[in-house]
Amino acid sequence: MTAAAALPHLHSARRDAPRSLPIGLxxxxxxxxxxxxxxxxxxxIVRSVAFELDAGRSELRLAGPLMTYHGADPWLPAVLAQxxxxxxxDDVATFRQRHDVFDLCFExxxxxxxxxxxLAALGRLPDELTLIHLDDHTDMMSTLLSCVDGxxxxxxxxxxxxxxxxxxxxxxxxxxxxxxANYLTPLYYLGRPVHIRHLNNAAARAKQQxxxxxxxxxGLIPGHRFADIAIPAPPGSQAVGTYRAGADPDxxxxxxxxxxxxxxxxxxxxxxDFNGASRGANYVPDPSLRIVAxxxxxxxxxxxxxxxxxxxxxxxxxxxxxxxxxxxxWLLAELAQxxxxxxxxxxxx
Numbered sequence: 001m002t003a004a005a006a007l008p009h010l011h012s013a014r015r016d017a018p019r020s021l022p023i024g025l026x027x028x029x030x031x032x033x034x035x036x037x038x039x040x041x042x043x044x045i046v047r048s049v050a051f052e053l054d055a056g057r058s059e060l061r062l063a064g065p066l067m068t069y070h071g072a073d074p075w076l077p078a079v080l081a082q083x084x085x086x087x088x089x090d091d092v093a094t095f096r097q098r099h100d101v102f103d104l105c106f107e108x109x110x111x112x113x114x115x116x117x118x119l120a121a122l123g124r125l126p127d128e129l130t131l132i133h134l135d136d137h138t139d140m141m142s143t144l145l146s147c148v149d150g151x152x153x154x155x156x157x158x159x160x161x162x163x164x165x166x167x168x169x170x171x172x173x174x175x176x177x178x179x180x181a182n183y184l185t186p187l188y189y190l191g192r193p194v195h196i197r198h199l200n201n202a203a204a205r206a207k208q209q210x211x212x213x214x215x216x217x218x219g220l221i222p223g224h225r226f227a228d229i230a231i232p233a234p235p236g237s238q239a240v241g242t243y244r245a246g247a248d249p250d251x252x253x254x255x256x257x258x259x260x261x262x263x264x265x266x267x268x269x270x271x272x273d274f275n276g277a278s279r280g281a282n283y284v285p286d287p288s289l290r291i292v293a294x295x296x297x298x299x300x301x302x303x304x305x306x307x308x309x310x311x312x313x314x315x316x317x318x319x320x321x322x323x324x325x326x327x328x329x330w331l332l333a334e335l336a337q338x339x340x341x342x343x344x345x346x347x348x349x
Contacts (some may be wrong), residue, residue: 016210020175022157024057026222030058039219045218046144049176060221062156062176063187065107066095066298069276069321074283079325084336090235092320094174100316101339102265104332108317109183111264113169118262118313120164128193132253133184134300136201136322137277137337138245141151141182142216142228142269143174152189152227163190188213193258194241199269199300200327206246210239249303262313263304267331270296276321285324293331301338 035055042053042060050063051209064181071078087095096105097113103114117242119125133139145161146153152161154168156175161168163186178186188211189192190299196211214234215225233239246252268275270293273285283326304311316335 016231018157018184019269020062021158022054022061022224023155023221025058025060026220027058029220030055030154033078033220035041041220045175045220047181048179049144051176063111064176064178065179066257067093067107067321069274070280072270072274072276072321073325074281076320076325079328082329093315098148098335099145099316101336101343102312103315104318105315106318106320107180108264108266108319109173109178110136110169110176111315111317112178112183112187113173114313114315115187115262116164116169117166120166123166125192128189128195128259129190130195130197130259130261130309131184131187132261132304132309133196133198134264134269136272137196137266138184138198138200139181139183140210140229140231140243141227143182143185144177144283145186145227146224147213147227148225152186155224161186163187170319171219176332177337183228185229186227188240189227192277194257196243197252197254198243198245199247199249200245201247201269202245204246206244206248206251206315208244209233211241211243212237212239215221249300250306253303253307253309255307261309261311262315262317264317265335266317266323267328270321271327272319273327274322275326283324285326290327290330293327294334297334298339301342305342311343314343 033041039053039057044049046062048066050062050066052063070092078087092106096103096110103109106169115131145154146155152163154161154172154175156177157171161172169178184196209232212230214228214230216228217225229235231243244252271285271289273279275284303323316332318325
């Protein structure tokens with residue numbers, strides 16, 4: 001069974017992003033650092049985002065997600081063709097599709113865009129949101145969204161960013177204001193409590209912690225305070241939700257979830273072959289990886305069933321450059337079958 005056959009009734013959406021507005025930099029710091037050090041300092045700030053640095057004008061422009069890690073997977077071009085013969089590596093950044101039981105994307109930053117679209121479709125926003133997050137990474141670092149008087153602004157466009165508007169997510173992701181390392185952070189700016197239950201592969205015991213909003217400053221970028229969160233919330237701060245993480249599905253999910261619930265699954269939770277770094281052009285996954293992944297699948301869905309939680313919406317990201325694309329077809333087919341089995345008719349779409 002090919003990936004395309006496993007995922008019927010799909011449509012994709014793509015759009016070229018406009019060029020980012022310039023973001024002013026501190027001229028004195030820029031000149032003191034020099035060209036090479038300034039670029040490294042900027043790389044440390046923007047992380048996996050491409051950028052243009054104009055030292056003469058003391059300006060920065062975000063240039064979209066930087067996805068050099070896709071080259072870690074020697075099988076990726078061939079697997080992309082199974083989804084659509086016209087797909088190339090250039091399409092990975094914006095690829096997303098609708099499946100019968102889950103939304104699908106390659107890059108998991110689109111998860112929050114799916115979340116906003118689903119919430120908008122409800123008509124009435126839930127009082128609280130729980131997101132069960134299966135991922136080998138936290139994805140809750142600081143963003144490149146400015147925070148002005150408590151409101152978010154996308155500096156790439158100069159427009160207000162509303163975390164309930166999927167169009168705002170699309171523009172911010174394609175510009176680089178939000179990326180794969182921080183796309184969950186703006187959810188804590190929804191204006192209602194958000195609870196993230198993060199199932200990961202860490203050894204630490206699951207512990208629930210309060211989350212508060214925070215701001216991140218960079219001397220190199222004056223006039224901007226960027227949206228961030230603090231875990232645990234400092235004493236005296238206002239909590240905007242909670243975060244619980246661990247490797248035990250029963251402990252992470254628990255039986256105390258009463259809020260409206262969605263599930264996001266990054267395939268690198270099950271198998272993380274590369275973690276963004278190449279293992280050579282001749283890499284072939286060890287078959288034992290799927291045995292371990294199958295055990296994780298069973299443990300998660302058993303825990304979810306035992307919890308009594310009703311999941312309204314499912315979202316899956318394939319994680320190119322992390323989970324080898326040779327696993328995608330099998331994992332997606334397994335997930336589609338298991339989600340359909342635990343999803344009441346008419347829900348999860």
